[in-house]
Amino acid sequence: MRRLSRRQFILATAASLCSTATGHARWSFFGSADGLPSDIQGTIFQNDAPASLWKWSKAAYHFSRLGQGAVLCTLCPNHCRLSPGDRSVCRSRVNLDGTLYSLAYGNACSANVDPVEKKPLFHFLPTTRAFSIAAAGCNFRCLNCQNWEISQVRPEDVHHLDLFPEAVVKAAVRSGCQSIAYTYSEPTTFYEYMIDTARIARSRGLHNIWVSNGYINQKPLIALCRELDGANVNLKSISDDVYRQLNGGRLKPVLDTFVTLHRQGVHFEMTHLVVPGYGDNDEMVQRMCGWILEHLGPNYPLHFLRFFPRYQLDRLAPTPVATLIRFRELAMAEGIRYVYLGNVPGHAGNHTFCHRCKRLLVERQGYHIPTFHITKGSCQFCHTPIPGVWPADGA
Amino acid sequence: MKRPDDGGVRRVVVATGIASVAVQLVCVREYLAQFHGNEIVIALIFFFWLVFGGIGTVAAKGFRTWVLQPSPTILAFLSCLLVIFSVCQVVAVRWLRDLVFIHGTSVGFYPTLGYVAVTLFPYALLVGFVLPYSLSVARYRLARYPGNWIYMADNAGDVAGAAIFSFALVHWLTPFQVLLVVHLPLLASLLLLESAISRRSAAAGVLAVAALVTGAVFEDRLLPTREGRRIHYAESRYGRIEVIESAGAVSIFSDGVPSHFSQDPALAEEIVHIPLSQVDRPRRLLLVSAVGGMMAEVAKYHPDRVDYVELDPLAAQLQLRFDLLTPIRGLTVIAQDARAYLSHTSTRYDAILVNLPEPETYQINRFYTAGFFELAKNHLAPGGVFSFGIEGVANYISEIRQQKLSSLANTARSYFSHVMLMPGQRLLFVCRDRPIQTDIPVLLEQKGIDTRHIRRYFAGDLTGHRIRQLNDAVDPRVGGNLDLSPRLMRLAFVGWLARHGESPRWFALALSVAAVAYLTRITRPQWVLLTTGCVNIGAEMVTIFTFQTLYGYVYLQIGVLVTVFLAGLLPGAWAGGRFVGNRRRALMTGDLLLCLLLVLFALILVVARQGMPGMVLYGFGLAVSFCCGFQFPLALMVSGDSATAAAQSFSADLVGAAIGVLLVSLVLIPFFGILWATLFLAGIKFISFFVAGAIHETP
Known part of the structure; x- marks a missing residue:
């Protein structure tokens, strides 16, 4: 009988350690191997473009041509460099013969009439309705996306409603909406469709609302701002790590978007989804409020939304209501004037109080508003201007 | 035949069998708790277990010739290593998840595949290695030691392990306590193994005991972290339950997923008031499971x-204890499977509200089938309402969702005159034989019932347009969801892949290539064993799924099924080992018998359906496993009964089982239903019959 020698044992141990180390390196397939948070940023889809254009194709408004037929999409900070036949990270743009095309023009996959409060926009023509449209695609990869069936697929893979800009505006007017909301998926990815619709809508007296992750480059954003009346932009976190880990994006461009909207005079509201375990701590909220106050001022409404397990992020419990209430109080103590709670029905955090006299101005019972004390954009009691787009202003 | 003295090797093999089956069952449970496993995950676990076991068995043949000579000391050392690996494996399953995946996320097919493979590899490989190695240790002592004896000893251990776990341990012990208890016989058998004690094996033994005790003592601390404070932890017969408190909110996690939570009045209101508002005066209500805050809404009626x-x-007890459900007047908690309850109660209800999770497992799917809808319909009072829900539709109805809701709506429409789909937090199916009204706030106002959510949000969230859109999406051409042909299961599988942007084609391709490569290298007797392994586990899967479909997920009895499928192997192997006639013909007879048994089972399924008695399933399991066990020693002896033939035969059996588990669980049952899966297995054995006929027996 031959026994294991000491040398054989050492060799065997070394071999197993090496295989363990190699195995660990390979785990980057699942997550990061460098100790940093995982980055789930999307990648371009090589040779995934359709063979030819379809009726919903439109040459992109923001791109530059590179050598050898390649193009650089300059719409969003992903800066997709596409060779002929490639598809962008957002899945809705392709390079065909050296030109960048959007495949989502007039290719809406969802259209609904929603209360404007559902966006959420609390300081924008309360109780009015927004004709809400979406096309497939998103430049993020949010793990908790509730609309992943349209945001994480190609325009070719969804049902088509065939609503070109003119038809959208007509449908909005027909349904008695005062505004059109570009929403559900990421409207930046159907930019051409959105901005053309917005121009027609504005000419017909309709308002335009952009509900976005704010991941857009400055030039297209400034052009868009000329057509916008309101926006709700997600500030998913004040941490770049969380953006990388849960959303597949970066923080800086989103912050730039807020600053641009502010400078362009577009009314916007911010939403922050409080995901348990990912920034549900006071320090993060204080840091976020500090940035808002420094760069945007205290007037833009901030909505803390309650997280519910969704899509791939479905193994976390919903955010405790007490946490949201604490964050609201914290944000107000920091100096943000209008802080709301989302997905918490019946709480006072749904109402608007004058930041000066503290009186109740807008009482929200869901989508009903039994109490409304704002006249000509000012508090009825102390005449302090209340930021937003109010009926007298927008009529 | 007189039993030769093997120095206690057979005892070690029996004890290893006891421990390994229990470890396997503990691991299944761990993976379910970490991955909220459906049958796909279970199939992957069995698959890798069998594949790595097969590799370990084959490795035993080559490896021992140049490194490990047969030795009781090394056998003892390896057995202690098995004990340590079992503890490390459970710890790894619990802790690695958050290291390799993003915390809080569900995981797709390929990452699950990789994770299961990596974490199972050491134990499964070693356990596969130990079995043929034990044989070589026995043969080192006694050259003509029959390989079949080790096979039988292993089977005896497996049966004992499955029975001990299913009938006793699972009721009283936590996972690490189970590991401690099931490894005691192994450690004892090592002490009794002749010439096994050396410094090295003794040190390994001490380490093994230390690992087992540490696991059992620090059970709670070895659970994965959650956001908040874990205020209760328990292993129920149906899964792992954790109660987490965070900032005043209480959530119950079932197998790692938040299943019940407080502070969600919107969901409670919708699932109660949308159906109950339809009924004039709901007096008798049946709730199949519940959500937090539901009883308070029910009490308003x-x-x-x-x-x-x-x-x-x-689960019911904890919901009441932690105030997720408020006890109300007239409430009776019935701890029973709802199908079983409905099939024997004569009570007729004004409303039956089903509040179960998504139908993504066979356990849950049985409450979304024609069989259950019919049962519910028969227990409704005139004018009564039946409702159930699936994951809500936000703003778009995808192809898969459309298929799913169409299948459910069409199934329900076979029994109810009116079926209305209502959007909301969950997509509710409201079914009754009288017209259904959709203006819920008006109905509630008429009844004088106040709500926090519906009154405020209904008009904006559940617009006429959205309700119409949803109901118009029902495609009448989509087939129903049946007990024996669960359409929702295949949609769940496809949906899971879509959710993670994956396709199983690469896995299927790689597996097919590997299978074909393997099949071209094996001999005819091994082919027979491969199909035997495939049919044995395939029939076991068919039986488990049939049992789940007919009687519900009764953990105890599923344990019994696993046991009967192991129990038949042992007498079968014994009979096969003693057989002295024409072995080739006996193999063919075995194939034919298996083929006939499967066809007979399919016929009983067609004829008896819901009326199939449980005893038929047990009898079927015993008969199939007897035939499979009978074939193993025959094929082994036909192959020459050398150490090489033994290793190859063990691995053919294991590889066949690995193929069978995936084929039946992932392809045949979800896509073709239980009936066709059974007939497919019969077809495999029919082919094997001819292969067996072409065997040239080795003298």
Whole structure:
């Protein structure tokens, strides 16, 4: 009988350690191997473009041509460099013969009439309705996306409603909406469709609302701002790590978007989804409020939304209501004037109080508003201007 | 034949069998708790277990010739290593998840595949290695030691392990306590193994005991972290339950997923008021499971009687204890399977509200089938309402969702004159034989019932347009969801892949290539064993799924099924080992018998359906496993019964089982239904019959 020698044992141990180390390196397939948070940023889809254009194709408004037929999409900070036949990270743009095309023009996959409060926009023509449209695609990869069936697929893979800009505006007017909301998926990815619709809508007296992750480059954003009346932009976190880990994006461009909207005079509201375990701590909220106050001022409404397990992020419990209430109080103590709670029905955090006299101005019972004390954009009691787009202003 | 003295090797093999089956069952449970496993995950676990076991068995043949000579000391050392690996494996399953995946996320097919493979590899490989190695240790002592004896000893251990776990341990012990208990016989058998004690094996033994005790003592601390404070932890017969408190909110996690939570009045209101508002005066209500805050909403109707059926009594108990459910007048908690309850009660209800999770497992799917809808319909009072829900539709109805809701709506429409789909937090199916009204706030106002959510948000969230859109999406061409042909299961599989942007084609391709490569290298007797392994586990899967479909996920009895499928192997192997006639013909007879048994089972399925008695399933399991066990020693002896033939035969059996588990669980049952899966297995054995006929017996 031959026994294991000491040398054989050492060799065997070394071999197993090496295989363990190699195995660990390979785990980057699942997550990061460098100790940093995982980055789930999307990648371009090589040779995934359709063979030819379809009726919903439109040459992109923001791109530059590179050598050898390649193009650089300059719409969003992903800066997709596409060779002929490639598809962008957002899945809705392709390079065909050296030109960048959007495949989502007039290719809406969802259209609904929603209360404007559902966006959420609390300081924008309360109780009015927004004709809400979406096309497939998103430049993020949010793990908790509730609309992943349209945001994480190609325009070719969804049902088509065939609503070109003119038809959208007509449908909005027909349904008695005062505004059109570009929403559900990421409207930046159907930019051409959105901005053309917005121009027609504005000419017909309709308002335009952009509900976005704010991941857009400055030039297209400034052009868009000329057509916008309101926006709700997600500030998913004040941490770049969380953006990388849960959303597949970066923080800086989103912050730039807020600053641009502010400078362009577009009314916007911010939403922050409080995901348990990912920034549900006071320090993060204080840091976020500090940035808002420094760069945007205290007037833009901030909505803390309650997280519910969704899509791939479905193994976390919903955010405790007490946490949201604490964050609201914290944000107000920091100096943000209008802080709301989302997905918490019946709480006072749904109402608007004058930041000066503290009186109740807008009482929200869901989508009903039994109490409304704002006249000509000012508090009825102390005449302090209340930021937003109010009926007298927008009529 | 007189039993030769093997120095206690057979005892070690029996004890290893006891421990390995229990470890496997503990691991299945761990993976379910970490991955909220459906049958796909279970199939992957069995698959890798079998594949790595097969590799270990083959490795035993080559490896021992140049490194490990047969030795009781090394066998003892390896067995201690097995004990340590079992503890490390459970710890790894619990802790690695958050290291390699993003915390809080569900995981797709390929990452699950990789994770299961990596974490199972050391134990499964070693356990596969130990079996043929034990044989070589026995043969080192006694050259003509029959390989079949080790096979039988292993089977005896497996049967004992499955029975001990299913009938006793699972009821009283936590996972690490189970590991401690099931490894005691192994450690004892090592002490009795002749010439096994050396410094090295003794040190390994001490380490093994230390690992087992540490696991059992620090059970709670070895659970994965959650956001908040874990205020209760329990292993129920149906899964792992954790109660987490965070900032005043209480959530119950079932197998790692938040299943019940407080502070969600919107969901509670929708699932109660949308159906109950349809009924004039709901007096007798049946709730199949519940969500937090639901009882308070139900109480607004002042019912005389509320029967709340919850399969897991512990889940119901915890919901009441942690105030997720408020006890109300007339409430009776019934800890029973709802199908079983409905099939024997004569009570007729004004409303039956089903509040179960998504139908993504066979356990849950049985409450979304024609069989259950018919049962519910028969227990409704005139004018009564039946409702159930699936994951809500936000703003778009995808192809898969459309298929799913169409299948459910079409199934329900076979029994109810009116079926209305209502959007909301969950997509509710409201079914009754009288017209259904959609203006819920008006109905509630008429009844004088106040709500926090519906009154405020209904008009904006559940617009006429959205309700119409949803109901118009029902495609009448989509087939129904049946007990024996669960359409929702295949949609769940496809949906899971879509959710993670994956396709199983690469896995299927790689597996097919590997299978073809393997099949071209094996001999005819091994082919027979491969199909035997495939049919044995395939029939076991068919039986488990049939059992689940007919009787529900009764953990105890599924343990019994696993046991009967192991129990037949042992007498079968014994009979095969003693057989002295024409072995080739006996193999063919075995194939034919298996083929006939499967066809007979399919016929009984067609004829008896819901009426199939449980005894038929047990009898079927015993008969199939007897035939499979009978074939193993025959094929082994036909192959020459050398150490090489033994290793190859063991691995053919294991590889066949690995193929069978994936084929039946992932392809045949979800896509073709239980009946066709059974007939497919019969077809495999029919082919094997001819292969067996072409065997040239080795003298």
